[in-house]
Amino acid sequence: MVKTDLKLKAQVCCALVLFLLLSLLPAASAAGKPGIKAPAGMTALPLKLPKPMFVGTPQNIKGVKQLEKPLGKPRPPFFAPKGVKNLALGKKISGSDEEPIMGELKMITDGDREAADGSYVELGPFTQQITIDLEAEHDIYAMLFWHYHKQARVYFDVIVQVSNDPEFKKSTTVYNNDHDNSAEQGVGKDNHYVETSEGRLLDTKGVRGRYVRLYSGGNNASDLNHYIEVEVYGK
Numbered sequence: 001m002v003k004t005d006l007k008l009k010a011q012v013c014c015a016l017v018l019f020l021l022l023s024l025l026p027a028a029s030a031a032g033k034p035g036i037k038a039p040a041g042m043t044a045l046p047l048k049l050p051k052p053m054f055v056g057t058p059q060n061i062k063g064v065k066q067l068e069k070p071l072g073k074p075r076p077p078f079f080a081p082k083g084v085k086n087l088a089l090g091k092k093i094s095g096s097d098e099e100p101i102m103g104e105l106k107m108i109t110d111g112d113r114e115a116a117d118g119s120y121v122e123l124g125p126f127t128q129q130i131t132i133d134l135e136a137e138h139d140i141y142a143m144l145f146w147h148y149h150k151q152a153r154v155y156f157d158v159i160v161q162v163s164n165d166p167e168f169k170k171s172t173t174v175y176n177n178d179h180d181n182s183a184e185q186g187v188g189k190d191n192h193y194v195e196t197s198e199g200r201l202l203d204t205k206g207v208r209g210r211y212v213r214l215y216s217g218g219n220n221a222s223d224l225n226h227y228i229e230v231e232v233y234g235k
């Protein structure tokens with residue numbers, strides 16, 4: 001009698017565990033995989049990622065405060081209103097260093113996202129900015145950019161602003177990890193992060209503007225600044 005009871009209990013237990021697992025599975029896979037349903041009127045950004053140049057968690061970054069932990073898995077899809085596209089592609093760029101050490105500013109919007117030599121622009125040391133002219137005011141839902149991803153690096157004073165004024169006298173800051181205001185754009189609270197082939201994706205929540213400005217102030221390996229590509233998704 002006792003034996004049968006135990007067996008029955010074990011069976012019920014197994015069924016319960018199985019039921020729980022099955023009910024959890026769809027939620028778990030939906031969170032991180034493409035193919036999950038977009039909300040009405042929205043679509044996943046059709047991001048094209050470059051070849052990764054390193055894998056795993058980088059160990060060579062030390063002493064960087066407020067450094068974001070890598071996700072450890074591919075980034076989930078980003079949903080934006082249908083019709084959104086990369087408005088920055090082929091657009092004109094100006095900046096604080098118009099004669100880069102390596103490459104040309106126009107390479108930042110040429111659609112090449114690869115990490116190899118010849119695909120990145122090297123700007124001078126310390127605080128530098130680049131400004132992209134989208135040629136008209138747009139609703140901007142996301143930005144994706146790569147400073148460098150040939151090796152794991154952290155860039156400092158990453159500040160991203162959107163404005164309708166080419167002088168940026170009035171602007172909206174959508175990212176700022178300059179915690180000590182050394183770039184003099186205000187103290188930021190956003191995280192430091194490690195550059196990877198996935199790039200940095202910002203949710204810009206439909207901010208309106210014509211010009212996009214990105215600051216940086218060197219990186220953990222040198223005082224120099226780099227860009228591979230900047231994409232601005234809007235309509």
Ligand SMILES: [Ca+2]
Pocket residue numbers: 107108109110111112113119228229
């Ligand atoms: Ca490029």
Ligand SMILES: [Ca+2]
Pocket residue numbers: 156157177178179180181182183217
């Ligand atoms: Ca700083």
